[in-house]
Amino acid sequence: xxxxxxxxxxxxxxxxxxxxxxxxxxxxxxxxxxxxxxxxxxxxxxxxxxxxxxxxxxxxxxxxxxxxxxxxxxxxxxxxxxxxxxxxxxxxxxxxxxxxxxxxxxxxxxxxxxxxxxx
Amino acid sequence: xxxxxxxxxxxxxxxxxxxxxxxxxxxxxxxxxxxxxxxxxxxxxxxxxxxxxxxxxxxxxxxxxxxxxxxxxxxxxxxxxxxxxxxxxxxxxxxxxxxxxxxxxxxxxxxxxxx
Numbered sequence: 001x002x003x004x005x006x007x008x009x010x011x012x013x014x015x016x017x018x019x020x021x022x023x024x025x026x027x028x029x030x031x032x033x034x035x036x037x038x039x040x041x042x043x044x045x046x047x048x049x050x051x052x053x054x055x056x057x058x059x060x061x062x063x064x065x066x067x068x069x070x071x072x073x074x075x076x077x078x079x080x081x082x083x084x085x086x087x088x089x090x091x092x093x094x095x096x097x098x099x100x101x102x103x104x105x106x107x108x109x110x111x112x113x114x115x116x117x118x119x
Numbered sequence: 120x121x122x123x124x125x126x127x128x129x130x131x132x133x134x135x136x137x138x139x140x141x142x143x144x145x146x147x148x149x150x151x152x153x154x155x156x157x158x159x160x161x162x163x164x165x166x167x168x169x170x171x172x173x174x175x176x177x178x179x180x181x182x183x184x185x186x187x188x189x190x191x192x193x194x195x196x197x198x199x200x201x202x203x204x205x206x207x208x209x210x211x212x213x214x215x216x217x218x219x220x221x222x223x224x225x226x227x228x229x230x231x232x233x234x
Contacts, residue, residue, distance in 0.1 A: 004162070033222075043209065043224040056221060091162055106151055106170065106213075108222060110162030 002026070004111035006092050012117045018080040021114045024073055025094030033108065034067055034077050035091040043091075049075065050097055082118045089113040121146045123212050123225035131231040132200050140195040140228050142210030152193040153211040153222070154184055163209060169193065180204070205232045 005024040013019055025032050034046040047057040052069045060067070064083070069075040079086055093108040122145045132138055144150055151170055155163040167178025174186040184195045193210060207229045213222030 035224075042226040045221065045223070048221060093162075106153070106168055107165045108155075108163070110164070112160070112162050 004092055004094050004109050006111035006114050008114055009112065010115045012119065013082055014119050015083055016081045018078065019082045019116060021077040021090050021116070023075045023092030023111060025075070025092070026109055027073065029094035029096050029109070030072070031095045031097045032069060032075050033093040035093065036088045037091060038088045046077070084118045087116055087118050089115045121212050121223050123210050123223055125210055125225035125228050127228045128226070129229045129231065131233060134202050134232050134234055135199050138197045138200045138230070140208050140230070142193045142195065142225060143191050144193060144212045145191065146212050150212050151214060152186060154178065154182070154195050155209045155211060157207045157209065166195070200232055202232045202234070205230055
């Protein structure tokens with residue numbers, strides 16, 4: 001089975017430009033997470049979707065950041081306009097959430113990340 | 120609010136030596152605890168997890184971790200480290216009941232293995 005697929009793997013852009021990061025979760029998973037990793041702040045949860053609905057976006061830094069999940073197999077994280085302090089590795093992860101009477105491993109499956117550099 | 124502390128930012132061990140990485144958590148109820156490993160340029164991979172039951176859990180690659188409620192700790196151990204274990208290790212805590220799976224990660228411990 002294919003894992004979580006993220007694109008692009010690397011993105012270099014100039015300040016003020018729009019950046020769109022993409023994620024394809026594992027088929028059958030119903031939860032999707034966007035994390036940001038930096039040396040200073042470690043791994044930060046930006047937003048979490050369950051069944052395509054945003055459940056918790058309290059980690060989204062500001063209005064310049066937006067995330068969508070139009071269907072169960074695709075999500076985007078958009079930064080507009082981008083700033084140098086947005087430079088980081090952005091990870092998408094998916095999992096199968098516990099349902100009543102169902103099973104749940106609790107394991108997050110991570111993509112390989114998108115390394116963003118904003119000049 | 121849930122939180123995780125990994126007090127060691129960087130650890131160096133000799134190949135073949137034993138390893139213990141520390142993790143302390145803060146959580147208002149019975150925690151779900153995880154250890155993940157990240158190799159350079161890669162995403163995180165689950166090593167092991169604790170939900171309930173036996174407090175000593177076994178994971179992949181010969182790792183184990185022990186949950187100690189009295190100490191709010193979930194330390195990761197390996198009896199004999201291999202050079203391929205060099206990576207960054209993250210402890211995490213989170214609720215995964217009711218379909219809500221917010222997982223909070225520690226800041227990570229970078230492991231260096233020397234010959």
